[in-house]
Amino acid sequence: MSQSSFRKVAGLTTTLLFFVFPLCAQFSQGRLQATGLTCALCSKSIHQALDQLPFTESVNPDLKSSSFDIRFKMGQPVSALSIRTAVEDAGFFVGQLRLEPTSDIMDSLRSGNPFQSAGIIYRLLEEWREGKRLLVIGKGFLTEKEYKRLDGRYPELSKEVDSVVYLLPEKK
Amino acid sequence: MITSIRIFLLACFWFSVSNAAAQFLNGKKAFPLVLPDPSGKVISLDSLQGKWVLVDFWASWCGPCRLANRTVRKYYPQWKKNGIEVLGVSLDENRTGWIKAIKKDRIHWLQVNTPAQWDSQLVLQWNVERIPTTYLIDPSGVIRATNPDPKEILSLISKSKP
Numbered sequence: 001m002s003q004s005s006f007r008k009v010a011g012l013t014t015t016l017l018f019f020v021f022p023l024c025a026q027f028s029q030g031r032l033q034a035t036g037l038t039c040a041l042c043s044k045s046i047h048q049a050l051d052q053l054p055f056t057e058s059v060n061p062d063l064k065s066s067s068f069d070i071r072f073k074m075g076q077p078v079s080a081l082s083i084r085t086a087v088e089d090a091g092f093f094v095g096q097l098r099l100e101p102t103s104d105i106m107d108s109l110r111s112g113n114p115f116q117s118a119g120i121i122y123r124l125l126e127e128w129r130e131g132k133r134l135l136v137i138g139k140g141f142l143t144e145k146e147y148k149r150l151d152g153r154y155p156e157l158s159k160e161v162d163s164v165v166y167l168l169p170e171k172k
Numbered sequence: 173m174i175t176s177i178r179i180f181l182l183a184c185f186w187f188s189v190s191n192a193a194a195q196f197l198n199g200k201k202a203f204p205l206v207l208p209d210p211s212g213k214v215i216s217l218d219s220l221q222g223k224w225v226l227v228d229f230w231a232s233w234c235g236p237c238r239l240a241n242r243t244v245r246k247y248y249p250q251w252k253k254n255g256i257e258v259l260g261v262s263l264d265e266n267r268t269g270w271i272k273a274i275k276k277d278r279i280h281w282l283q284v285n286t287p288a289q290w291d292s293q294l295v296l297q298w299n300v301e302r303i304p305t306t307y308l309i310d311p312s313g314v315i316r317a318t319n320p321d322p323k324e325i326l327s328l329i330s331k332s333k334p
Contacts, residue, residue: 041233042237045302062233
């Protein structure tokens with residue numbers, strides 16, 4: 001499938017899913033890299049802000065990847081926007097957010113269908129062939145430099161609305 | 173550019189707030205601290221009364237803490253000669269990670285662990301908002317300094333000597 005036809009199919013199914021068939025979609029875990037002038041892993045405020053999100057099961061800092069490994073509660077809709085707000089309220093910024101969907105959602109996304117969770121539509125920007133994780137793409141979900149680089153590549157990003165979160169398959 | 177300024181100002185704000193919050197314990201009696209060491213033996217801060225004690229809150233997953241361990245390792249022999257003991261309090265949930273870090277950083281001062289991480293009652297009492305956070309306790313059990321550097325530690329102790 002070419003990129004433009006993939007986008008057309010994805011756009012159409014987004015509309016259908018939003019109005020007709022909203023899925024109770026789920027992410028099982030995520031990996032968050034937070035940025036700031038001080039060490040985000042070492043801060044009580046960010047840890048507690050993430051821990052207090054209604055869909056968070058556990059938050060574990062990992063020194064090797066300088067990230068928080070987050071496990072999400074089963075059956076609870078996950079909001080990438082709430083994660084971003086929690087990080088910013090704690091005085092940091094999201095440098096990178098990777099999400100791993102459950103297998104049913106993974107299959108659905110791989111066949112080009114976006115899905116809805118916590119009032120947000122998650123849409124893929126590219127066909128997803130391999131890997132388990134998806135990168136959240138958008139303002140406030142990446143470093144400014146990385147966002148500018150991707151903004152030129154994906155025109156959808158400049159028309160960003162709060163109810164849509166874009167995703168890219170994680171490259172190995 | 174605007175974002176960089178925003179980040180800088182936010183960081184300054186958070187740093188000053190958390191530092192000020194920790195500083196207010198100076199002059200107050202140290203809170204009880206009774207926790208197990210890596211072998212399971214319980215160590216209490218009270219048992220160290222009569223010595224200067226540097227209480228160091230840290231964790232194996234905290235980069236700046238691991239760097240600070242190198243500094244403590246460098247100064248520990250000198251501090252020990254001057255009657256200062258170091259008590260590391262790890263916030264590691266994962267015991268294996270804690271033990272590995274002790275070996276890797278060649279820590280040979282006292283170590284205890286509170287596995288409840290940031291939810292620990294101890295973290296709340298000692299007002300630890302970020303790690304590393306250190307407190308210098310005098311021989312009578314009173315907190316004399318928060319996050320002192322090695323020079324400040326030796327200076328405080330030499331001033332207290334008759």
